[in-house]
Amino acid sequence: MDLFLLILLVFMIIGSVIAIETKNLLSSVISVGVVGFSLSIMFLMLGAPDIAITQMVVEILILVILIRATITTDNTAIERHADTFSVISSLIFFGLFLIFAFLAVHELRPFGEPLMRVSKTYLATSAEKTGATNVVTGILLDFRAYDTIGEATVLFTSVVGAFVILRRRGRKHKRESDTEKVGILEDADIKKDFKGF
Amino acid sequence: MVLYFLSLVLFVMGLYCLVAKKNIVKKIIGITIIEYSINLFLILIGYRRGGVAPILMKDMSVAELVERGVDPLPQALVLTSIVIGLGVLALMVGVCLRLYEKYKTFDMSEINRLRG
Numbered sequence: 025m026d027l028f029l030l031i032l033l034v035f036m037i038i039g040s041v042i043a044i045e046t047k048n049l050l051s052s053v054i055s056v057g058v059v060g061f062s063l064s065i066m067f068l069m070l071g072a073p074d075i076a077i078t079q080m081v082v083e084i085l086i087l088v089i090l091i092r093a094t095i096t097t098d099n100t101a102i103e104r105h106a107d108t109f110s111v112i113s114s115l116i117f118f119g120l121f122l123i124f125a126f127l128a129v130h131e132l133r134p135f136g137e138p139l140m141r142v143s144k145t146y147l148a149t150s151a152e153k154t155g156a157t158n159v160v161t162g163i164l165l166d167f168r169a170y171d172t173i174g175e176a177t178v179l180f181t182s183v184v185g186a187f188v189i190l191r192r193r194g195r196k197h198k199r200e201s202d203t204e205k206v207g208i209l210e211d212a213d214i215k216k217d218f219k220g221f
Numbered sequence: 222m223v224l225y226f227l228s229l230v231l232f233v234m235g236l237y238c239l240v241a242k243k244n245i246v247k248k249i250i251g252i253t254i255i256e257y258s259i260n261l262f263l264i265l266i267g268y269r270r271g272g273v274a275p276i277l278m279k280d281m282s283v284a285e286l287v288e289r290g291v292d293p294l295p296q297a298l299v300l301t302s303i304v305i306g307l308g309v310l311a312l313m314v315g316v317c318l319r320l321y322e323k324y325k326t327f328d329m330s331e332i333n334r335l336r337g
Contacts, residue, residue, distance in 0.1 A: 026224070033227045033261075040231060040254050044238040049246050049327075056250050063257050070264050071274045071291040075300055079260075082307045086253065093314045094246055114240045118233045125229040135224055136270030143267075143292045148284075150293075151277050159275040159290070163297040175301045182308035186315040 026135075029069060036062050049094040057087045074160050224265055231258035243329045245317050249310065256306045260299045267292030 036059045043055035060083035067076040133139055140147075146167060147159055156162035164172055235258060238251030272291035277283065317327070324332050 029224060030227070033224060033231075036257075037227065037231055037234070040234050043250055043254070044234060044242070044247070049244070052247065052250060056253055059254065059257060063261060066261065067264060070268045071272050072264055072296045072299075073274050073276075075260075075264065075296055075303070078300055078303050082303050085307055086310055089311055089314050090246070090249070093249075093317055111241050114237055118237055121236075122230065122233055125233075126226060129222055129225045129229070132225065132266070135222060135265065136268060138267050138269055138292050140269075140292050143294045144287055146293055147275060147287045147290050151283060157277040159277070159286075159293040160296045160300065163293055164300065168297065171298070171301060175305060178305050179308045182305075182312045186308075186312045189312070189315040189319055 025069070029066060032062050032066050032069075036066075050091070053087065053090045053094055056090070057083065060086065072160075074158070225262065228258050228262045228265060231261070245320065245327045245329060248329075249313050249317065252313070253306075253310065256302070260302060263295040263299050267295040 039055050039058040039062070043052045043059065046052050046055065060079065064076050064079040064083065067073075067079055146163055150156055150159045150162040150167075154162040154166040156166065232255055235251045235254030238254065239248050242248060242251065269289075269291045271289070273286075273289050275286070275290040275293040275296070277286055320332060321327060326332070
């Protein structure tokens with residue numbers, strides 16, 4: 025079990041190395057797909073079938089969106105290298121980060137023995153209090169429903185933002201109507217008027 | 222321990238991609254990898270050895286579920302986080318396409334006339 029998880033995680037790391045370092049953007053996006061789908065299998069192994077299903081669906085949508093971003097553009101590969109100073113300094117700082125992470129991981133509880141003080145209450149009372157046999161659903165829609173309202177708000181905001189950024193019709197129309205109907209003075213007109221004074 | 226550390230390695234690789242790469246799509250890919258690694262880390266913390274999914278089956282009593290089920294709280298929060306990640310990614314790709322329409326490039330160092 026642990027070995028299988030380890031192999032999948034190493035596979036994910038290899039996939040993300042390819043995604044980061046390859047020149048062609050389309051193959052980079054496909055490699056991100058590899059990482060996401062193996063993440064879905066890992067969720068399934070870790071006893072989280074709901075998240076595995078959600079991750080699968082979201083991963084397909086992410087692939088569609090990213091391929092839309094890359095496939096319609098012409099020059100997807102950038103020939104210029106990043107400057108060596110930023111690469112080297114970021115590598116040094118991330119090495120330091122990994123050292124501290126290695127020290128900090130030892131302070132956590134060991135893998136496989138979580139400290140479930142709140143969650144035991146959820147597991148015990150979900151069926152009788154909320155009527156949901158799936159405890160994750162009970163938490164999402166009943167115990168922590170305000171959290172889900174916040175999620176819906178964030179999702180709505182981001183979708184509205186994407187629509188506002190990507191829409192094409194409104195802006196041109198507005199500019200024409202501004203100059204024609206309201207009659208804003210051009211710069212030359214204003215200067216002429218001031219000369220008259 | 223090794224699994225925790227490897228998921229943090231994945232996080233650092235996404236951060237490197239976000240900081241050191243010039244291409245905007247590469248930066249978006251870095252943010253996606255960071256999201257994956259953090260979700261995986263939270264789920265790994267909630268795993269219990271030999272645990273079952275937190276679903277009450279027909280042939281299972283509540284006491285047995287408390288005894289064997291994995292932690293459901295990180296799962297609920299990660300479920301929220303995954304969906305929010307999708308919305309944020311759509312927003313980022315929208316900005317990215319609009320930038321490409323205006324500047325005809327994805328290169329970050331070419332896009333330096335950000336005065337509106």
